[in-house]
Amino acid sequence: MILVDKHTKVVVQGATGKMGAAHTKRMLDYGTNIVAGVTPGKGGEKIHNVPVFDTVMEAVKTTGATCSVIFVPPYLALDAGYEALDAGISLLVLITEGIPPQDTAKLAAAVKAKGAKLIGPNCPGIITPGQSLIGILPGSIFKSGPVGMVSKSGTLTYEIALALTESGYGQSTCVGTGGDPIKGLDYQEVLSMFEHDPATEVIVMIGEIGGNAEEEAAAFIKKNVKKPVIGYIAGQTAPPGKRMGHAGAIISGGKGTAESKLEAFKANGVRVAMTPGEVAKQVAEAIKQPAKA
Amino acid sequence: MNLYEYEAKRIFEAGGIPVPPAVRITKPEELAKVHFGYPLTLKCQVMSGGRGKAGGIKFAKDLEEGKALAKDLLQLVIKGSKTESLLVEPMVSIAKELYLAVTLDRERGCPIFIASAEGGIEIESSHNVLTEPIPFPYHPYVGRNLAAKLGLKGAVMAKVADLANKLYKVFESKDLDLAEINPLVITKGDDVLALDGKIIINDDSIGRQPAFKGWMEAHLVDMSPRERRAKMTDLNLVELDGNIGILCNGAGLTMATMDMVKAFGGQPGNFLDAGGGSDQKKTLAALELVNENPAVDVILLNILGGITACDEVAGALVEFMKKYPERQMVVRLRGNNQDVAEKMLAASGLKLYPDLEEAVKEAVSRSKNATKKPALAAKA
Numbered sequence: 156m157i158l159v160d161k162h163t164k165v166v167v168q169g170a171t172g173k174m175g176a177a178h179t180k181r182m183l184d185y186g187t188n189i190v191a192g193v194t195p196g197k198g199g200e201k202i203h204n205v206p207v208f209d210t211v212m213e214a215v216k217t218t219g220a221t222c223s224v225i226f227v228p229p230y231l232a233l234d235a236g237y238e239a240l241d242a243g244i245s246l247l248v249l250i251t252e253g254i255p256p257q258d259t260a261k262l263a264a265a266v267k268a269k270g271a272k273l274i275g276p277n278c279p280g281i282i283t284p285g286q287s288l289i290g291i292l293p294g295s296i297f298k299s300g301p302v303g304m305v306s307k308s309g310t311l312t313y314e315i316a317l318a319l320t321e322s323g324y325g326q327s328t329c330v331g332t333g334g335d336p337i338k339g340l341d342y343q344e345v346l347s348m349f350e351h352d353p354a355t356e357v358i359v360m361i362g363e364i365g366g367n368a369e370e371e372a373a374a375f376i377k378k379n380v381k382k383p384v385i386g387y388i389a390g391q392t393a394p395p396g397k398r399m400g401h402a403g404a405i406i407s408g409g410k411g412t413a414e415s416k417l418e419a420f421k422a423n424g425v426r427v428a429m430t431p432g433e434v435a436k437q438v439a440e441a442i443k444q445p446a447k448a
Numbered sequence: 449m450n451l452y453e454y455e456a457k458r459i460f461e462a463g464g465i466p467v468p469p470a471v472r473i474t475k476p477e478e479l480a481k482v483h484f485g486y487p488l489t490l491k492c493q494v495m496s497g498g499r500g501k502a503g504g505i506k507f508a509k510d511l512e513e514g515k516a517l518a519k520d521l522l523q524l525v526i527k528g529s530k531t532e533s534l535l536v537e538p539m540v541s542i543a544k545e546l547y548l549a550v551t552l553d554r555e556r557g558c559p560i561f562i563a564s565a566e567g568g569i570e571i572e573s574s575h576n577v578l579t580e581p582i583p584f585p586y587h588p589y590v591g592r593n594l595a596a597k598l599g600l601k602g603a604v605m606a607k608v609a610d611l612a613n614k615l616y617k618v619f620e621s622k623d624l625d626l627a628e629i630n631p632l633v634i635t636k637g638d639d640v641l642a643l644d645g646k647i648i649i650n651d652d653s654i655g656r657q658p659a660f661k662g663w664m665e666a667h668l669v670d671m672s673p674r675e676r677r678a679k680m681t682d683l684n685l686v687e688l689d690g691n692i693g694i695l696c697n698g699a700g701l702t703m704a705t706m707d708m709v710k711a712f713g714g715q716p717g718n719f720l721d722a723g724g725g726s727d728q729k730k731t732l733a734a735l736e737l738v739n740e741n742p743a744v745d746v747i748l749l750n751i752l753g754g755i756t757a758c759d760e761v762a763g764a765l766v767e768f769m770k771k772y773p774e775r776q777m778v779v780r781l782r783g784n785n786q787d788v789a790e791k792m793l794a795a796s797g798l799k800l801y802p803d804l805e806e807a808v809k810e811a812v813s814r815s816k817n818a819t820k821k822p823a824l825a826a827k828a
Contacts, residue, residue, distance in 0.1 A: 174725075174755075230656050252724075255623050255653040260558050264584050279754065291724070293754045293783055308700020309724060310752045313783070314804065317752070334699055336554040363700055366554050389703035392710040393686075393719075400684040400699025400721035402652070403554065408572055430711060431704050432805050 157303070157328045157348040157355070158246060158272070159222065161286040166191040166214045166244070168235050169226035170202050178226065178250075178291050179203055185288040190218035211242040222246040224280065224289050232276065233258035240269050247339070248289050249275035256402070259337040266339060273339025277402070279309035279331035290331070300325020302438055303349035305342055306361035307334050307368075307401070311389055315361060315434050322435040324442070327355040334401030336365070342372035350380045357383050357441045359434055360425070364390035365404045365411040373419035383441035386425040387434055388413045449649045449660070449667045452493045454535045456645035460629070463618035465611055467642045468537040476518040479511055484538045486510050491537070491644075492521050495669050496529035504531070507539065529669060540643060545631035546598065547571055548612060550619040556581055559619065561590075561612065565598050567631030586620070588613045607640045608632070622660075623653030674737055683722055683734050690715025691745040692815045693738035697722050697756045705750050705808065714812035717744040725755040731764035739772060745818030746776040748811040750804060753783025762789035769796055776814055780807035 165182070169175040170192025180203050183189050191214035192202045198209035208214040211223065223239040225232060225247065232254045239247050247266065254276045266273040274281055280290010284297040291309075296317045302324050306312040312331055319326065330345050332338060342360060349355045358380070362369040369388065376384050391413040393399050395406040406412050420427050426441065428434040451459075457467045469484050472493070482488065492504035499505060504526050508514035514536075524531045545567030553560040559582040566576050580594055591612035595605045611632070619627040626648040633643045654660050668676045678685030684699065688706075692714050696702035702721040709716050718741060722734045738747055751761050758781050765779065780801045781789055790800065801807035 178755075229652065253652045255650055255656070256552055256625070257559065257620060257623060257650070257653075260552060261584055263557050291755050296783075306700070308698060310696070310698030310754060311700030311704050313752050313754055314701055314704065317782070337552060337557050361700070363703060368555075371555075389700045389707065391707040392716070393703060393706070394688065397686045398684070399686060399703050399719060400723075404699055404703070430708055430805070 156283040156286065157345070157352050158330070159281055159283050159287045159289055159328070161186065161188060163222050163287050163289070164188055164190045164218060164220040165222045165224060165287075165289055166193055166211060166218070166220040167205075167224050167226065168193045168211065168239065170194055170205070170207060171197050171200070172226060175226035176202055179205065181294070182288055185294040187287045187289060190214075190220050211238045211244065215242045215244065220244065222248065222289060224248040224250065226250055229253040229255070233262050236262040236273070237265060240265055240271055245271045247271065247273045248278075248280050249273060249339070250278060250280060250290055251275075252277040254335070256335065256337045259335060263337065263339055274330060275333040275339060277335045278333030279312060281328065281330045282326075283328045284326050292329070292331070296320055297329065298325035299327075301327060301354065301356035301442065302359055303327045303352065303355035303357070304329040304359045304361070305345040305349070306331055307363050307403070308361060308389065311361060311431065314431050315359065315387070318432060318435040319359075319438060322439065324435065324438050327352060334363070334403055336403035342368055343375045346372060346376060346380055346384070350382055355382065357385065357438050359438065360384055360386045362386065362388045362416055363401065363404050364388070364393050364399065364406050364413050364416075365401070367411065369416040370419040373416075373423040373425055376425055377423040384425045385428055385434055385437040385441060386420040387428045387431065388416045391429075449651055449654065449664055450495050451647040451649065451667065452495070452532060453491065453645055454493055454533070456647035457642065459618060459622060459647060460615075460642050460645055464614045465618070465629075465642050466640060467645070468540060470535055470537045472533050472535055473518065474522070474533045476515040476522070479514045479518055479536065482536055486514070487539045488514055489537045489539055490514065490517055490521055491535045492524055492526060492531040493533045493535055494526045494529040494531055496527035499526055502526045540633060540641060541636040542633050543636045543638075544634040546608070546634070547574075547630045548608075548615060548632045549626060549628035549630070550582070550616050550624070551626045553579070553581070558582060558584075559616070561594050561616075563594055563598055567633070571630065582616065586616055591616070604634055604638055604640070611640055623650045623657055624648060625650045674740060678720070678737055681730070681733055683720060683730070683737065685737060686719040687741065688716045688718055689743070690717045690815075691743050691818065692811050693717045693720070693741060693744035693747040694750070695720045695722060695734055695738050695747065696750045697724060697726060697752065701750065701752060705748065705804070708805070708808045709748065709812060712808055712812045714808070714815050717741055726760070728760045728763040728767070731761050732767055735764060735768045739768075739775060746778060746811050746815045748807065749777065749779045749781070750807060751781050751783070753781075753785065756783070757785045758783055758789035759785040759792060762792040765798070766792060766796060769798065776818065778807050778811040778814065780804055
């Protein structure tokens with residue numbers, strides 16, 4: 156497992172909002188160690204029996220939280236992120252969609268300067284099955300096991316995790332890095348953590364059209380990752396110049412195509428799955444034959 | 449959201465960036481109100497690029513010639529983009545042309561200056577391009593470094609540095625994805641001037657930019673009417689040319705479903721990502737949008753509920769099928785509150801496919817057997 160386990164103490168920023176409250180409940184039901192909620196002006200209240208604080212600073216001081224999951228509205232996210240960093244939070248999980256990318260760039264720079272980590276924004280969060288679910292992933296489709304997953308997508312991750320679980324292959328940790336063009340953790344950082352994680356035997360990397368993060372990750376894998384990696388790219392039939400749902404999913408000026416990413420996978424020893432269903436089959440083969448293809 | 453040149457220049461001007469005097473006209477007669485004398489430049493206001501090559505920029509030596517040119521230019525359609533109006537400016541004596549832009553670099557994860565000592569060109573095909581990462585917080589020395597790296601000296605160097613600083617301020621304060629000046633002109637009198645400009649406003653930021661409130665609809669000119677409606681209702685629709693209407697939740701899953709339809713021999717009629725957490729009302733609006741496309745024979749609905757509740761989707765389906773009982777539907781519905789959804793749909797006789805691959809194959813097979821008929825009308 157990487158980044159989070161059952162001991163990870165989590166504070167929820169925006170815990171009393173509609174979405175924050177609903178997911179606080181679901182995370183608690185899953186067994187996540189939620190120690191505090193933060194909503195300015197609601198300090199002293201409780202949400203699903205979790206104490207609510209006015210500031211992250213107070214929440215951290217009282218509970219020792221090290222991770223914050225952020226559900227605040229898009230234009231308040233930068234401030235919430237700065238607040239978490241300043242309070243000493245070392246892992247920020249930013250679920251919010253629709254954050255102005257210039258705000259994300261500022262937050263990502265501050266996160267880097269502090270030596271902290273940011274997952275997201277516009278992401279489903281992270282899960283170490285059986286231990287900790289931080290975000291909005293549906294816990295029931297994940298199961299503990301040897302597959303590490305890193306993905307730009309939410310529901311597509313669920314689709315592939317479901318197929319893996321149903322085929323008997325559980326997951327060590329699944330990280331949804333988010334669908335925005337500017338974001339925190341990238342593939343390389345997560346791949347590197349999986350490579351050094353004893354619980355991870357096989358890595359699944361789910362990408363999509365737009366940008367060149369998959370190409371760079373493929374080159375990184377060739378140099379730095381010995382464990383088998385299975386790659387899948389969504390948007391193989393997407394027309395150029397059109398934004399396909401995610402802010403970052405666009406082929407522009409001939410760049411960011413699925414072909415380019417699949418080529419890079421093949422050239423660097425990443426095993427390619429052409430459909431979500433094929434991922435589970437490739438994982439089964441990789442576990443039987445862990446040597447690089 | 450892309451802006452027209454005249455809008456971009458108004459924003460530049462408000463940010464202290466020098467632009468030529470200009471008049472915008474929508475009728476040839478309006479040329480009479482031009483106050484800066486001849487010769488003049490007349491420029492089509494269109495969203496598409498390649499305007500100069502397509503004949504969208506003309507020069508007039510007097511009012512008579514101007515009116516005749518304006519009449520033709522106002523009717524010009526450039527790469528499918530209609531001329532919205534004409535921007536009329538005096539001709540400028542040019543000593544040198546530069547290129548200057550600020551944008552966000554997704555690879556570096558920060559804003560960058562893009563600059564070139566060769567302006568008026570297509571920046572993608574130029575070899576002489578500088579890219580400079582912009583640090584937070586911003587300081588004016590960044591503009592000076594840039595101007596110096598462009599090889600500028602003396603008063604012109606200081607003027608370009610100042611302009612670069614102002615351009616970044618506009619980029620940041622207005623939440624732009626792109627602020628581009630091409631060409632940035634140095635006149636024979638050593639003045640700097642933004643001769644042509646392009647601005648893209650970040651769509652997610654419009655809500656906090658009161659100046660752009662209500663601009664979206666008028667600027668979605670490169671979309672089909674259905675795509676425009678989707679955008680205004682917060683749905684992501686891209687129209688394609690096949691006959692299987694695809695509706696899913698989440699961008700990645702929608703793309704994957706579209707790819708699978710193609711891989712199994714079908715033709716997607718659209719991509720529609722209803723996003724996470726869509727309720728009954730939004731799901732119904734999404735179904736209606738897909739349904740209205742006359743080329744669509746089969747609707748393939750694939751929902752994997754994380755934050756989307758299956759019972760909300762089922763509610764929309766029940767309502768939709770009452771209205772359009774003839775519509776061919778293939779539905780795959782899994783996740784949150786799936787059991788409730790199944791009970792709600794049991795009476796409708798609609799078969800649910802738990803497996804994505806099976807659902808896609810069924811939709812493809814039905815799309816091939818579909819007999820072409822006019823768009824399905826709602827039941828009275």
